[in-house]
Amino acid sequence: MASAAFESQAADLPDSEENHNGVTSSASTASTPPNHDHTDGPGPRVVDALVDLDHKDQQHRFPPSAHQWRTRRRAYSLTDADRERMAEVRAAQWQQAYMEENKHLALLPAFNRLSTIAMMVEAKEGTGRHRKRPKWSSKTEYMLSCISFAVGLGNLWRFPYLCYENGGGAFLVPYFVALLLLGMPMFLLELAMGQKLQMGHVRVWRSVHSKLSGLGVASAILSGICALYYNIIITWAIYFFIHSFSPVLPWTEGGVDAADSAKKFWLEEALRQAPDMNGGGGWGISPLMIACLTIAWLMVYFCIFRGISSTGKVVYFTALFPYVVLAILFVRGVTLPGAVEGIKYYLKPDLTRLANFRVWSIAGSQIFFSIGISWGSLINFASFNSQKNNIFMDTLIVCIVNCGTSLFAGFVVFSVLGYMAFKTGLPIDEVARAGSGLAFVVYPAGLGTMNHAFVFSILFFLMLICLGLGSEFCMVEVVMTSIVEASLFQGIKKWKVAAAICAVMWAVGLLLISPVGKYWVDLLDDFTGAFALFVVALVEVLAVVHIYKLGRFSEDVAEMTGMRISKAMRLVYRYVTPIGIAILLLSSVMVFAVERRSNFQHSRQPSVGKGCVGTCGADANPPRGVCETRNMFCRCKRGWGGADCTTKIDTRVYSCPEDCNGQGVCDETTQQCTCFAEFEGESCRGDKYAKGFPPWALFVGFMVAIVSVLPIPLVAFWKHLRKRVKQKIDENPEATQTAMYPSSSRPPATPSNSTQDNAS
Numbered sequence: 001m002a003s004a005a006f007e008s009q010a011a012d013l014p015d016s017e018e019n020h021n022g023v024t025s026s027a028s029t030a031s032t033p034p035n036h037d038h039t040d041g042p043g044p045r046v047v048d049a050l051v052d053l054d055h056k057d058q059q060h061r062f063p064p065s066a067h068q069w070r071t072r073r074r075a076y077s078l079t080d081a082d083r084e085r086m087a088e089v090r091a092a093q094w095q096q097a098y099m100e101e102n103k104h105l106a107l108l109p110a111f112n113r114l115s116t117i118a119m120m121v122e123a124k125e126g127t128g129r130h131r132k133r134p135k136w137s138s139k140t141e142y143m144l145s146c147i148s149f150a151v152g153l154g155n156l157w158r159f160p161y162l163c164y165e166n167g168g169g170a171f172l173v174p175y176f177v178a179l180l181l182l183g184m185p186m187f188l189l190e191l192a193m194g195q196k197l198q199m200g201h202v203r204v205w206r207s208v209h210s211k212l213s214g215l216g217v218a219s220a221i222l223s224g225i226c227a228l229y230y231n232i233i234i235t236w237a238i239y240f241f242i243h244s245f246s247p248v249l250p251w252t253e254g255g256v257d258a259a260d261s262a263k264k265f266w267l268e269e270a271l272r273q274a275p276d277m278n279g280g281g282g283w284g285i286s287p288l289m290i291a292c293l294t295i296a297w298l299m300v301y302f303c304i305f306r307g308i309s310s311t312g313k314v315v316y317f318t319a320l321f322p323y324v325v326l327a328i329l330f331v332r333g334v335t336l337p338g339a340v341e342g343i344k345y346y347l348k349p350d351l352t353r354l355a356n357f358r359v360w361s362i363a364g365s366q367i368f369f370s371i372g373i374s375w376g377s378l379i380n381f382a383s384f385n386s387q388k389n390n391i392f393m394d395t396l397i398v399c400i401v402n403c404g405t406s407l408f409a410g411f412v413v414f415s416v417l418g419y420m421a422f423k424t425g426l427p428i429d430e431v432a433r434a435g436s437g438l439a440f441v442v443y444p445a446g447l448g449t450m451n452h453a454f455v456f457s458i459l460f461f462l463m464l465i466c467l468g469l470g471s472e473f474c475m476v477e478v479v480m481t482s483i484v485e486a487s488l489f490q491g492i493k494k495w496k497v498a499a500a501i502c503a504v505m506w507a508v509g510l511l512l513i514s515p516v517g518k519y520w521v522d523l524l525d526d527f528t529g530a531f532a533l534f535v536v537a538l539v540e541v542l543a544v545v546h547i548y549k550l551g552r553f554s555e556d557v558a559e560m561t562g563m564r565i566s567k568a569m570r571l572v573y574r575y576v577t578p579i580g581i582a583i584l585l586l587s588s589v590m591v592f593a594v595e596r597r598s599n600f601q602h603s604r605q606p607s608v609g610k611g612c613v614g615t616c617g618a619d620a621n622p623p624r625g626v627c628e629t630r631n632m633f634c635r636c637k638r639g640w641g642g643a644d645c646t647t648k649i650d651t652r653v654y655s656c657p658e659d660c661n662g663q664g665v666c667d668e669t670t671q672q673c674t675c676f677a678e679f680e681g682e683s684c685r686g687d688k689y690a691k692g693f694p695p696w697a698l699f700v701g702f703m704v705a706i707v708s709v710l711p712i713p714l715v716a717f718w719k720h721l722r723k724r725v726k727q728k729i730d731e732n733p734e735a736t737q738t739a740m741y742p743s744s745s746r747p748p749a750t751p752s753n754s755t756q757d758n759a760s
Helices: 002-013 026-030 045-055 064-074 080-101 103-107 112-127 139-150 153-156 160-166 166-197 201-208 211-242 260-268 287-304 310-333 340-345 351-355 355-371 377-384 389-424 436-448 453-484 496-514 518-528 531-561 568-597 696-709 713-730 733-740 754-759
Strands: 625-628 632-645 664-666 672-678
Touching: 002 453, 002 672, 064 139, 103 260, 139 310, 139 377, 139 453, 153 160, 153 355, 153 389, 153 436, 160 355, 160 377, 160 389, 166 340, 166 351, 166 355, 166 377, 166 389, 166 531, 166 568, 201 211, 201 377, 201 453, 201 531, 211 260, 211 287, 211 436, 211 453, 211 496, 211 518, 211 696, 260 389, 260 436, 260 568, 287 310, 287 453, 287 496, 310 340, 310 389, 355 389, 355 531, 355 568, 377 518, 377 713, 389 436, 389 531, 436 453, 453 496, 496 518, 518 696, 531 568, 531 664, 531 696, 531 713, 568 632, 625 672
Parallel strands: none
Antiparallel strands: 625 632, 632 672, 664 672
16 A cells, blocks of 8 residues: 555544644654653544654554554554554455455455455455465475475385275275365365465464354464374384394393294383383383483474574474385395295285275274375465465375375385294284384384394384374474464464474473383374364365355466366365264274274283183193293294293293204293294283273363364354454443443543444
């Protein structure tokens, strides 16, 4: 707006807006400092303020908060009437300029149009909490940030196992169908909304409709909870990374075989895990684990404390280095004996599984976990783009890279699992695991049997740190953006907000590295990563289709990319995507309400010395297996060693003659050495650690998921209530004043006009 625009508005001011000396409003007042002695009537102070606003190099600008309003009033000696008149003039200019520039805003609801224009004006002019957003230094930084966020630990330890367990190559059919109908439409939707409105995820949904403010808050809560436990996984990786510099890897010793040694180190040395969530029997928190947690949060802080100017540089390493390590591990893995068989098991198609609804549900869930929908990060990333960026190409590239990484990671994982199966003589079914069991037990055990094991171990765990860190700081950035853009915390520096967030999450993270910590990590991962994620996604797509309107969304995309959304894609947005997300939501509720509860098993003490159960033949005489006391696993015999047991240690695992390759257990009755298979058998009538979650933990997890999405209905109800109350006040102001002030204490009547009512 030029100064003449303010002068034309000032010319329409009433005569009372001349000062008592008869000085009229003019552009010359811009060079005259405000007269702080004026107390009678508005005078030219409104014009002083308005003209001052138009000069970009001036300090005083349109005040975005109550505190700054008070500051401006002191600077210009503005009265309440001055302030309201000033807001009215400014609002008229907003509407005139930005309704012409953004014609689609005319379709917004009347009560929400002005707030949207105000946010766009302040974002463009760089004022208020809607100050001008920074931009990516290059398109490469933006793309690497999206890839680093989307490609995470789930691509490595979740997808390969799900693919193998749910039909092998046949699983790719529902996986890519879910990608085309659910993943890519939602990915494009979030990029488009952020890039068009140039706002953070909270303000984007508030601009769509004031009652949707809670949607952005829910995404921030969801990202905060996920960031809390996700960084614990990074902490575990740092712990193993530090131990990888030992000449002899600590998880290759102390057990009866490679896998048992790795599991013992993981559960007893690293986690010091308690038998169940009640916490009994734990060994306390490892001081080294506390140090690793501190290192993890320090890394996150230094990645985000300067916003995208710091994250844009970090992603060059966190996004690219994992592919270098994956390539090295792939080349090493395929040269191992048994690797080809492992890869065959990975992709061997079982077309009968396509008739199972659960397989389709798992494929859809994996798409949501994998490409980062509903967390808020994609909206934030896109808001730092130019409005002419091609989001179609961005969506295509990121989704293809993400899915390709998942497939390639499967080859890396199953080549080593095939090698482990070859060494132990066991089928892949008994070797393969998902989640932390794969990353911290099975795969390290396989690496430990290779030549130069410490080198591959260092690379593997450094890759885990990079994969986790790339997703972690993006989620923390969502929380930080929500706080920085809130009016309550306006003016606080980003580095201070980042420091406060990391400090609080570090303190809470101490619980998650305690002996019961892994149970809580699994609980939070199951609930916040499924139920709450689907709720946010469902509300997002319904908001765009029915409130923002699909036609306007298509026009926005066409304006930014030059390509309109096709009719088929509109049908997908209107029907297929919402219905698909709703089905996934109901499926997740059924899984946690039924399966998780029924699968819970308490930890049980074994019957040591009475033989073993299952395939070891508990009823055989003599028993064909011996129960190893401390780890409570049944060791099946290969034959009698023929020598007395002369060396004993507290775990009842003894040195055996060479025909057992130094591996065996001592039978307490015959005092002879018994050789065992190199991999664990079945449980000895019990399990040292509880499986699943008890009912009270399921209730807590479900409540956490509910709380994370609760802002959506609460904020909508609060906005509706405020609107109804305001309508009642506007309809009968006298009755409202009578109710608020009894006749004895009623203040003297003050003149009111429609301008003041509208401004309020």
